[in-house]
Amino acid sequence: MPKLRIKVDPDLCIGAASCVTIAPETFQLNEENKAYVLDHGAEPTPRTYERIIEVTDAEKENMILAAQSCPTLAIFIFDENEKQLFPET
Amino acid sequence: MRYLILGGGIAGTSAAEELRKRDAAAEIAIVSEEQHPVYSRVLLPHYVKGKIPRERVFLKKETWYGEQNIEWLTGVRATNIDVKNQSVALSDGRELPYDKLLIATGGEIRTLPFERRGVAYLRTIDDTDHLLQLLGERTGGERGGVYGGGFIACEFVNAFAHHSLPTKIAFRGPHFWSNLFDEQMGALVNDRMRSQGVEVLPGTLISDELFADCSIVGIGIGIEPDFSILKDAGIEIGGGVKTNEFLETNAPNVWAAGDIAEYFDTIVGRHLLVGNWMNAQMQGRAVAANMAGEKKPFQLVSSYATNILGLEIIFVGDVNRQAAEDVVVHGSAAAGGVTQMFLRNGKIVGAAIVGRNMDRAPITKAIQTQSGPPTLA
Numbered sequence: 001m002p003k004l005r006i007k008v009d010p011d012l013c014i015g016a017a018s019c020v021t022i023a024p025e026t027f028q029l030n031e032e033n034k035a036y037v038l039d040h041g042a043e044p045t046p047r048t049y050e051r052i053i054e055v056t057d058a059e060k061e062n063m064i065l066a067a068q069s070c071p072t073l074a075i076f077i078f079d080e081n082e083k084q085l086f087p088e089t
Numbered sequence: 090m091r092y093l094i095l096g097g098g099i100a101g102t103s104a105a106e107e108l109r110k111r112d113a114a115a116e117i118a119i120v121s122e123e124q125h126p127v128y129s130r131v132l133l134p135h136y137v138k139g140k141i142p143r144e145r146v147f148l149k150k151e152t153w154y155g156e157q158n159i160e161w162l163t164g165v166r167a168t169n170i171d172v173k174n175q176s177v178a179l180s181d182g183r184e185l186p187y188d189k190l191l192i193a194t195g196g197e198i199r200t201l202p203f204e205r206r207g208v209a210y211l212r213t214i215d216d217t218d219h220l221l222q223l224l225g226e227r228t229g230g231e232r233g234g235v236y237g238g239g240f241i242a243c244e245f246v247n248a249f250a251h252h253s254l255p256t257k258i259a260f261r262g263p264h265f266w267s268n269l270f271d272e273q274m275g276a277l278v279n280d281r282m283r284s285q286g287v288e289v290l291p292g293t294l295i296s297d298e299l300f301a302d303c304s305i306v307g308i309g310i311g312i313e314p315d316f317s318i319l320k321d322a323g324i325e326i327g328g329g330v331k332t333n334e335f336l337e338t339n340a341p342n343v344w345a346a347g348d349i350a351e352y353f354d355t356i357v358g359r360h361l362l363v364g365n366w367m368n369a370q371m372q373g374r375a376v377a378a379n380m381a382g383e384k385k386p387f388q389l390v391s392s393y394a395t396n397i398l399g400l401e402i403i404f405v406g407d408v409n410r411q412a413a414e415d416v417v418v419h420g421s422a423a424a425g426g427v428t429q430m431f432l433r434n435g436k437i438v439g440a441a442i443v444g445r446n447m448d449r450a451p452i453t454k455a456i457q458t459q460s461g462p463p464t465l466a
Contacts, residue, residue, distance in 0.1 A: 012140065012141070014394055014395065014396075016131065016394055017449075018366070018370065021371075028450070029446070032446070033446045069367075069370060071130075071131030072131055073129065073132065073145065
C-alpha cells in the first residue's frame, strides 16, 4: 500500500472543518480549532500536525479530496518519493 | 447534453468539475462575471496579511478550463432566462441554449449609499488588491475604520491589527451578530476588541462624518443577491432561490447551489440559506450528481469558523435564532466562552460558539444524528 506524508500548516488552517467532514479518520480539530492528523482514527504517537500514513488507493483519493476542499489550502500531501501531490505545484 | 452554469465561484466550478467526471462527452459552460479563474475567498484575509502570495489564492489555473473541455465565459452575466425555451441571454448579446441550468451566482455585497475615498470591501480578489493598495499608500499616522458586525468586519479588524493600523469599528446593533448573539457573547467580542485597543461604537448608524478621521474604511454589511432576472423567469424566490432537498428549483431543469440557494434541509427540517464555503463547495458537487440524474438529497451539517483578534467564533448548522423553539446556553463571558445551542422539537439544529472550540465536535455530531443537545464539558 502507498505511504503518504500528510501535513497541516496550522498557520494557514482556520478550522473550516471541510477536511473533518470528508476524511474524519484522518483529520480532527484540536482545542485551538486547527486540524491535526490521525492514522485511521488513531494516534499511535502524540498529537501532531504531520504524519506518514499507509493508505489504500481509495483512502488516498479521499485524502486528496479532503485537501482540495480546504478553503485555505492548509493541507499538504506528499508521496513516498517526497513528491508533493497536493497542492499541485 | 448541454449543462450551463451561471456563476464561476466555488459552487459553480465544483459542479462543473463533478459533471465532467461523470460525463466526458457533455457540453459544459460556465458564465462568470469575474475575469479570474476560481479562487478561494476564504484565502483573501491570508493574502491581505501577507501569509500567502497572490497566486496562491487561485484554486485553478486559467488553462484548467480548456483541459477539462469546459467553456469558460468571463466578464459576462445573464440578463434573461427563458425557462420555457431553455435558453439564457448574456450581457454581451449572446444567447446560450441549455438542457440543464445551474444558478450559482452567489451574492453581491451591499455597498455604502454614498461615495468617499478609501472605502474597501472584501468580497473579491479585486477588492483585496484595492485594500492592499490603500494599506500600501499610508505615510504614517492614519486610522482605519470598520463598519459592520459580522464575518467580514472581523476580517477587517484582524487585517488592520496585522498592519498596525489603529482601528475604530461601528455597527448598528449593541454587538456583533445582534440577531443571533446574546448579551454575554456580544460582550465577549466587544471586550476582546476593546482590550486590544480598538475603539468600539455600538448602536451607530453609518454616516459620512463617522469615519472622517479614517483614511481606510472597511465595509462588511452583508450580501444581497440580485434576483430580478430570476423572478422574471418565474423561479421561486424566498430569502434565496428556493429549492427542494435535491437542489431543484420550481422551474424544470433548473437547479441552484451555493450562497444563493435556499434549500430544503432534511436534517433540520426547514429551508436554509447558508453562506459558507463548505456548503457552497459540497452543494456544487451534490447538485452535479443530481443534474446528472442521480436522485440524492443534499445532506450536510456545515459550519464556519473565524476569529476576531484571537477569539474563536464558530457557527454550526441552522443558526437562525428566531427559528429556534428553545435556546440552551453554556458558559459565560466571565469564564471566557459562551455556546448557544438552538433547538426545535427537542432536537439540536444549530449552535453559535464563542471561545469554546471543544463544543463543536459533540454539537456537530448531535445535529447529524438528529439528537437532543449534547452534554458539554
